[in-house]
Amino acid sequence: MSNINDVARLAQVSKATVSRVLSGSRGVKEDSRQAVLRAAEILNYTPNAIAQSLSSQSTNCIGVICATEHIQQSTGYLQALEKQLKEHRKHLLLRFANDAESVLNAVDELSHGLCDALVVVGARFTLPALDGDVVLIDCLSASTANSVQCDRVFAVETAVHYLCSQQRRHIALVNFSGGDAALQTIDGYRQALHNYVVPFNRQLVIENEPSVRIALQKLVNSGVKFSALLVTNDSQAQEAITMLNQYQLFVPEKVLVFSLDGSTRLPGTNAIPAIEYSLENIARRAVALLLGERHGHESDLVRGSLLLA
Known part of the structure; x- marks a missing residue:
């Protein structure tokens, strides 16, 4: 049978x-x-x-495959998801993955009677083909339409607006290494520069480079002038600040660093300007997708807000 x-x-x-x-x-x-x-x-x-x-x-369990590289971001997402799931009497079953193969292994394991639905969080690599009902949260390459994503275009436009208001018009960008997020970010960057009548300079954009250290070396070695630097997250921002100071490009006097996703305050320093996203809002939308409770008019693009030092 x-x-x-x-x-x-x-x-x-x-x-x-x-x-x-x-x-x-x-x-x-x-x-x-x-x-x-x-x-x-x-x-x-x-x-x-x-x-x-x-x-x-x-099982009333939701399988969550955490693919984020940074423990602080992982913890934030997992806490927000657990809170939302608990309100629906659901439990979180966690697995970690750092590449496409390990995502597939986790999906295969969790799909065999351990949970009722699956979520992949924060993948910064190309995902394998997944079932259409797998919910993706903040993944750079969305392999399904069932996803909750950050509004990258709005984030970059907001960042450029702030930097121009600070008289920083030579704005460099270390973009995502690939995926939909990279395309959206460069589109927002180009549009924002156009709005402020700032010429687009290809030398100021570093793409397809997962290491911020190597990306900055390329940028500095090119000799191009820049007074502001956009990076994709807080971890990159902290590493960039250390490197720029070593190059005598002191932050923020000579270069103002801006994070497109979150900012932390290190001991003895100020929080850097950033775009901050509500993890609770993201988790709420993801759980609505899991439970089939999303309303047709709702967008799955989450806009962040400007966080100043």
Whole structure:
């Protein structure tokens, strides 16, 4: 007799997706729903068998695959997600991953009866093909439409507006190493410079370089003048400040560093200007996607706010 594993395998989706389709839950992509229904019909997976399977397959656990590199950011996301899930009487089952293969391994493990749905958080690498119902949070390359992302265009436009107001018009950018986030960031950067009648200088942009140290070496060695530096997150900002001071490009006197995602205050220093995102807001939207409770008019682009030193 066929079981839920057979249906999931034939439909090429997770068991959680099969359960959600057959229980009538919302939030499942139409093509996935149709694939599950076709597989159930082909395998003669009867309603009685389905009901018995569903009664034992629900775990009230949400699998969270944490792919963020920085422990502080990871902790913030996990705390926000756990708080939101607890309000819905759901539990968080955690796995870590640092590349596409380990994401697939975690998905395979968590999909075998351990949890009802999956979330991938903060991947800074190209993700493998995932089921359409896997929710992505702040991943640079979104492989599904079921994602909550930061509004990168708005973030860069806000940053450039602030830097120009501080008379810093030679603005360098160390962009994301790739993915949708990199494309959105450079688009926002170009548009913001255009709005302030600042010429776009390709030498001021470092792309496809995951190491901020090497990116800064390229920038400094190019000899191009810059009075401000945009980096993608707080960790990069702190490393950039140390390096710039070593190059005698003292911060903030000669170069004003701006983080496009968060800022911390180190002992004896001021917090650097940054775009700050509400992790609670991001987690709330992600859980709404997981539970099929998102309203049609709601956007999954989260805008940050300007945080000044």
